[in-house]
Amino acid sequence: MTTRRIFVCGNWKLHKTVAESVELARAVREAAETVGDAPVDVGIAPVFVSLHPVAQVLAGGSVALAAQNGYWEPEGAFTGEISFSLIRDVGCTHVILGHSERRHVFGETEEEIARKVRAALDADLKVIFCIGEMLDERERGEAQTVVHRQVTSGLEGLTAAQMDRVVLAYEPVWAIGTGKTATTDQAQEMHAFIRSILKESFGSDLANQVVIQYGGSVKPSNAAELLSQPDVDGALVGGAALKTDSFAAIIEAAVNVARN
Ligand code: PEP
Numbered sequence: 001m002t003t004r005r006i007f008v009c010g011n012w013k014l015h016k017t018v019a020e021s022v023e024l025a026r027a028v029r030e031a032a033e034t035v036g037d038a039p040v041d042v043g044i045a046p047v048f049v050s051l052h053p054v055a056q057v058l059a060g061g062s063v064a065l066a067a068q069n070g071y072w073e074p075e076g077a078f079t080g081e082i083s084f085s086l087i088r089d090v091g092c093t094h095v096i097l098g099h100s101e102r103r104h105v106f107g108e109t110e111e112e113i114a115r116k117v118r119a120a121l122d123a124d125l126k127v128i129f130c131i132g133e134m135l136d137e138r139e140r141g142e143a144q145t146v147v148h149r150q151v152t153s154g155l156e157g158l159t160a161a162q163m164d165r166v167v168l169a170y171e172p173v174w175a176i177g178t179g180k181t182a183t184t185d186q187a188q189e190m191h192a193f194i195r196s197i198l199k200e201s202f203g204s205d206l207a208n209q210v211v212i213q214y215g216g217s218v219k220p221s222n223a224a225e226l227l228s229q230p231d232v233d234g235a236l237v238g239g240a241a242l243k244t245d246s247f248a249a250i251i252e253a254a255v256n257v258a259r260n
Contacts (some may be wrong), residue, residue, distance in 0.1 A: 003198050006227060006254045007167060007234035009043035009066060009128060010241025011096060021050035024244060025057040031248035032063045038255045041234075044241070045096055048082060054106070055091030066094035066128060069102060072119035084116075084123035095120050096236075098130040098154060100173045110153040117154055117166075126165040128236065129154055129195070135174035143172075144193055152196045163198075168212045169236040170194060175216025177238055183245055184225050187214045191231035220249035227257040 016024060025044060032042040043064035046054050055065055087095055097120060098113040120127050131150040133143040147170070155166065170190055172182050182190070191212050198207035206247035214226050216234035226232050234254070241245040 002028040004125060004209065004211055004233045005039040005041055006258050007041045007043065007213060008237065008254050009064070009094070009096075009213065010237050010247055010252055011066075011068065011099070011215075012047065013043045013068070013101070013238060014047060016046065016050065017241055018050050018053060019102070021046045022053050022057055022148070024053040025063075027244040028115060029058055029061045029063050031244065031251050032061065034064070034248075035251065035255055038258045040183055040251070040254045040258050042251055043094055045094075051087075051090045051092060064126075065092045065093050066096055067092050068096050068099070070095050070097070070116060070120060070125075072115045074119075074123075084120045084125055087120075088123050092125065094126045094128055094167075096128045096130065096169075100130060100132055100171055100176055102165070104134070105172065110150065111170050114154050114156075118158075121158070121162045121165055126167065128167045128169050128213070130171050130236070131167045132171040132176075132216075138172065138174065143190065147190060147194060148197055148217060149195060152201065154197055155198075155201065158202075160202065163206055163210065166210065167234070168194060168210060169215050170212060171215035171236060177217070179217050180233070181217045181222050181226075182214070184229055187226055187232055191229065195231055218250065220246055220253065223250045224251035224257055227254055 023226050045066035045068050067087040070084045070087050074085050097116050102108045133146040137146045155176050195207050211233040213234035213236045214232045218235040218237045219240040
């Protein structure tokens with residue numbers, strides 16, 4: 001039997017002013033109060049400069065606060081970087097790492113991402129570790145090979161205690177911000193494959209506990225169907241997390257799935 005909870009997290013990317021972030025965070029806090037005792041967790045990942053005021057809005061509530069990136073060194077001459085200990089210090093419990101925009105727009109390598117994962121865990125953060133193939137890789141039949149390599153390079157050698165603080169987010173790059181969603185079959189197939197990789201590396205018990213989110217144009221109209229798949233345990237939501245109504249509707253869909 002699995003005890004996995006559904007985890008819905010909004011990735012705000014480079015959107016919203018500080019004032020807008022505070023306003024949306026208040027609305028998300030309110031929406032998350034409707035979760036009640038359903039096994040659903042909610043999180044948001046604003047831009048760095050909004051983390052402090054948003055942490056104050058979320059204080060004492062149930063909404064998790066995530067950063068969208070971080071740097072592995074704790075301090076030093078690294079102009080423009082933010083350490084994981086500072087991310088923790090500002091009130092975050094989570095950090096998103098390996099997002100496809102970090103990989104493909106900013107050229108982060110698998111080695112760098114793996115280093116960040118370890119440093120974030122050392123700083124006592126939970127990691128939302130993103131993986132996913134590009135369209136040409138899927139078309140060449142290489143989706144599983146790519147995802148296998150990303151999972152093993154990012155997580156290899158982690159202890160069970162560290163894996164306890166890792167959430168995976170499968171985000172096919174061709175579905176992010178494009179309006180295209182993987183079919184429920186495509187999502188379930190890849191999620192089951194990812195869980196099988198985790199079984200190989202960490203054993204069945206641990207693999208069955210790991211939350212694997214789906215990301216890629218999740219919206220109110222497709223959330224329930226995606227979340228109903230046996231290996232889809234949550235959603236990392238970009239565009240639809242920027243408006244209260246759509247994000248609240250996705251939370252509601254998660255609660256309905258969790259209760260059924
Ligand atoms: C994301 O930001 O990780 C994402 C999946 O974006 P969108 O929901 O807009 O596709």
